[in-house]
Amino acid sequence: MSITAFPDEAVEPPCGDRLGVLFDELSELAGQRNAIDGRIVEIAARMDGLWGGHTGCRSLAGLLAWRLGASLEHSKSIAAIAERIEEFPRCVEALREGQLSLDQVGVIARRAGEGSDEHYRAFATNASVSQLKKAIKLEPRPDKAPKPEPQASVSKSVGEDTVTWRITLPAIESAKFEAGLTSHHEALIGEWKRDHDADESDTGHHRDELRRPPFPTLPNAFMRLVEAGWDAEATARPQGHRTTVVLHLDVKDKVAALHLGPALSAADRQFLTCDATCEVWFERDGQPIGSGRTTRTISRRLRRALEHRHPTCAVPGCGATRGLHAHHIQHWEDGGLTELENLVLLCPYHHRMHHKGEITVLGPASRLRVLDCDGDELSHGTLARRPHGPPPQARPYPGTSGERCDWWWYTAYQPPSQNQMQDATVTVQPKDEYL
Template sequence: MSSPATSLAHCERLEVLFGELAELTGQRNAIDGRVVEIVAEIDRDELWAAAGARSVAGLVAWKAGMSPANAEVIATVAHRSEEFPRCTEGLREGRLSLDQVGAIAKRAADGSDEHYAELAASATVTQLRFALKLAPKPKPEPRPEPEVEPEPDHTPEPVPAPEPSISKSTDGECTTWRITLPALEAAKFEAALASHQDALITDWKRDHDTEAADGSGQRPPMPSTADAFLALVEASWDAEASRRPHGQHTTVVAHLDLDKPVAALHLGPLLSDADRRYLTCDATCEVWFERHGQPIGAGRTTRTVSRRLRRALEHRDRTCAVPGCGATRGLHAHHIRHWEDGGPTEMSNLVLLCPYHHRAHHRGLITITGPADSLVVTDGAGRALSSASLARTPTTPPPAVAPYKGPTGERADWWWYEPFQPPPPPSAN
């Protein structure tokens, strides 16, 4: 058992340590507030895309050298900073922590800034999350009741089922298909579509969990109904390839004129330069070479990345080659010197790119030059991209703010969990 003198010394030491901890925590909160201001400006003007990043959170994780989860919190607070001025002001002044404001920005409803700014002065992060969980969800607008038509005096004649039909309309770069099916065929179609979407979502969740575990933080969007429809087309078409003429698969065919170069889809429109290079870069398209309008051969066998070469690329690169990306799923094999410009399909001329950065390169947003062992990636302004963060030894003093007091730590009172009620709308009078 410690003596009273020893306990007094421990208490005095704790007071000194707690004082320094409060000072440093307040300064850290104020620094996080300034970081949020910078990220909010980047988000507002969409400057993250010019830097070669996939999102605001991806840019913060890359440039600040932090985890994707922490970067997501900063991006969320920055995106809603104008909706919660009192909470972000408390962060800049060191009175609130980033985790407190992040919990509010993630779940709080519009117009609740004053309510949660007052609550955060006393509640811990756990209590804030619990209070936000109890907040009422916005009620959906009531649907208008359908008009009831008067019953006819006689029994109506049965309406014949519609004949199956498909129509297509094209408007610029978009094509709209309209499918009309009878009830039974429509039910079969919806069941098949739902089955494929469930399978895609299952794969997406598995990849999502894997990426969350390895810390890459690259989360592709959840598969949509359109993705399920395309999967249904590919599965039903390719499953019976042997029964069709020439055993052809669902391959996109493009015709490339070597003298231009100009490319067009088979029996379709001309391709832009960016789309042409994107389609003919990886093995996703069968290309027919033409000269003076006459086909002279197909170049699929010389352009395709074989399975063995693909495995060697995956072993060497592991992730997207663009610094700061780290994506590991759905990567494309990209020709550094483009294949149509004479670039060989060899390891020294190939790198793996995620679909986002692959398209960004062919659209001129980023530039990739090689060879692969000394790859150089630059953004739209010609600045070389590096995977290192921007962190460096500070040259300015920390912000002068009041020491951080933190939540009171007392037992939660009932008003902490009182859900926020938005003010009633102004009356018409």
């Protein structure tokens, strides 16, 4: 493909003609892009079941976002089409031929009902993405099962200047919460009165009221309740992210077991003691012979330094930021030191994968390497590179009509019966020329 150029003329062509030439080129490029997206969808479908142990990614969408350098939302559309590629063969074929865009087919694959391939293939030819979303909403949905009893929940919504928390509790737990909140509220009121209550006989008490802090409110009591629990938790466990682990370790056979629990494998023992408050009891022939002091392997200050250095999971392709575990690259049982160069943050999913042997984390932290199950190094970079071949042969993308949809005359898709679904089954075979 060559870039369109206008010949040197004394008089430029009219604006409408120049715009038409640019539109033609856009149509040609959009068709080629759609065809490329169609091939990416086919490749993603072929990855099913192959990518887990070789990449450490949690989902196909996460893998595509990492390796394509794309946004997660864009990658979710590719993954949704790949997962339902057999249900929508006509729409995928139109994408591969450049006649539908990835966003159009992605909306269909994410939300449309089974057996609607032919219906939406015809409708999407002239429908925009927003019109497709509305058409899918008009589909009749099966009757929903009765809603279960409301469960305890905590949710939040973030505004421009405030954050709103919503707490739903059963009646008994709600009474307990209310009693605790009331107790802290009354304590705040008592402190306020002791520190700022003025003598009613004082003629200047109105001036004193102007200098007083606000009267304690329920939000103040709630924050006091949170801080009291936080202080107690910090005293018990300096970091508070993990639990206290009580181990019984046989010094002769080097076999460990949880207190009143099962025996642990070497991998589980190292996983539990990577970032926790540890209490170890030493045994010989099943009899306790002593105990080690209760220690915290990762201090609060060291944890803050780790988060400042790299706030996300260290495995390439994973952007997790919450609930991270501090992992010893060289385990402390093998002489590894609890210092920055020997520590790295991993999410629980990848931390467990490492101790199960599915991925390998090598250090030091300044030259960290992560290997998959085959020993290949995972890179933070994408797979994008300069193309060496010509663009795919695809018809120009016609685009949508741009007209307003008259929903009064639109007939929503009606799911067929099970027998009709079996008779209308169609499969799509990948083109050999791409392989």
